[in-house]
Amino acid sequence: MKLPTKRMSNIPFTGGIREILSKADKMEKEGKKIIHLEIGRPDFGSPEVAIQALIKSIKAGQMHYSDISGVEELRAAIADNIKRTIGIEVNPYNEIVVGVGAVEGLINSMISLLDVGDEIIFLTPCFPAYFDEAFLAGVIPVEVPLKFSDNYSLDINELKRKVTNKTKMILINSPNNPTGAILSREDLEKIAQIAIENDLFVVSDDAYSEFYFDQKWTSIATIPGMRERTIIVNTTSKAFSMTGWRVGYTIARPEITRYLCKTHQNMTTQPSTFAQYGAVAAYESGKSWTEMMVKEFKRRRDLVIRYLDQIHGIDYIKPEGAFYFFLCIDKLNMSSDEFCDYIIREAGVALVPGDAFKGEKGRHFVRLAYANSYENIEEGMKRIKKAIEKL
Template sequence: MTDSVSSLTSRLSTTVKSVPPSGIRKFFDLAANMEGVISLGVGEPDFSTPWAIREAGVSSLERGRTSYTANAGLYELREKIATYFERKYHVQYDPETEMIVTVGASEGLDLAIRSIVDPGDEVIIVEPNFVSYAPLVTLAGGKPIPVKTTLENRFVPLTEAIEQAITPKTKAVLTSFPNNPTGTVLTAKESKEICDVIKRNDLLLISDEIYAELSYDAAHTSMASVDGMRERTILISGLSKAFAMTGWRMGYVCAPSVITQAMLKIHQYAIMCAPSTAQYAALAGFNEGLVEVEEMVETYKQRRNFFVTSMREIGLDCHQPGGAFYAFPSIKKTGYGSEEFAQKLLEGEQVAVVPGHVFGEGGEGHIRCSYASSMKQLQTAVERIDRFVNRNSKS
């Protein structure tokens, strides 16, 4: 059996073998096998999908709407997304040629990277970042180039750091704001400064804005809305987070038609189209679900305020996230690395968090805590973290 496994392993792609499994799933799987665990690990709303959206999905099945849609998605849905995006973020896209409905934002990211990256191309990735970014670049034959951010600077990338990372091989910059895992939101001025670097060096921007609706203290500024950026931005978003639709796998990509048509080739051969049931449900989301989105956002804001204040009272430095539903407290004062801290916290107090290093080296010394949990669970988790820190700090 061992010889057989070894033989099969030798036949695997060298590139695939070089990509590590998700560090998020590791701790989620550990927590799933323990009793009494409070998980702050997985980035998923604790709300059910709004009823009008679920009802629309069920209705589409009852009416027999189970066929393929157009490869790019239901035109009516693309029209609705275009209208929504223009009204909310002040950017216009042609639903016919500049938009693709994808199987979650994750597929959109994969399509975006594969459509522009050739072997040897470099993609600058602002770090800490979501765990899939660097592997997707690697799988496309490119080289991910991290640009680290720090707590002292609110995890906002310094323009000079981006500039210094640019080489003749640089093809694009990949960003995510509001950020996962830090919750950082850029000001309009900060967005413009980063975009100025991108324009000055004639680069593309892949902007993951899946958490755009989850902005608490100021309206979200889409990177594509910055002057001169629309024609060089591939914008990724979706309904998973704000509409509590993670399992529906509903994302979309907006970009200039030359890029979306290249992406559509990959999408056609790999996927055909996003699930029709989920597309009809998403249409109802834009038509009838926005009020509930606003209500969920307000609840997340209240939880954020409680959790960040609590981390600071415990003695863990924690910046105020302006968006998403993650806090990224520093655990450096405890003397533990992020992996050891997360492991011991899970074993000792049955609280699951994600060690910051899985989001890139710039995340070391931090843990990601999702506050997309009930206030009762957050309160209990805080009590357990407080007890753990007081009992285990090495300092």
């Protein structure tokens, strides 16, 4: 028996977020207090309206299979939310597939719409799972690095150079994990122009679409000519702090959705029916919960900035959304792995090496997630400042 297969051989099994978590857990078991600034998960609970709706659903016996595309009430609630937030009309009966979080929607899009050997373009740095999903789907990931020195704006010529006759899809994520950057409408229009000229699909990972602070977020699906070739992927995980509920969705034109639904049917069939009914309540009545989180994340972001401005050796770009900083540590003359190892051992603060997120070569970055309490973040920043001063 020969392992790994060609697809699996491209996927790293060490490094990144999980390795840091494992190291942090081990140190905590040894009695060391660790402040977690590595995990990209809202530290809030889920909306009470969603919890009560789930309980009510279970008591009502709604624990069997739902429609493959998702319960009708949830698809209707998602369509209403999209009209309210993005401004586009979505047919809940043939343009929405409810799946197991955003991750399923992303890999589902690759499996359903791309052939083995096709190329998919990622704007990097990006969520590391994109590369794993591409390899599992048998497609070839192609990087277009967005540069720190350019405030992560799009170099249209670089994107054009990376498009070949094998390119079939572009995946974008705005607000971005790990940079917190938001693609401007001008950048989205450039991507749209290339997608239309080359007949490409665009997958828009909108997991952080509710988390913007100073700059308005725009959906690429609203740009003329893009509605018919865009697959919107979103989830309840971030917007409602429902990470463990595993409810997400894709939105696309009916001729695309029929394929997404077939792959979804054979991949996961559906999320838990009662979790879907909880998500209905979140979309219908959970807006204030999201607004509360966004307000608090902005307060935390500004706290981190106050400390970063006092630390010599770290450069940053002010994040406009999500809940991450992608910190440049070039001036410290350490690799990302060395720096994160030093900070967790010296300061008891867990950060993620930036190499996991790909992107421009030859520079060193680390990701800091301010998805912890205000008090813990402040203590963490004090520790980081002290540790770096020792260097």
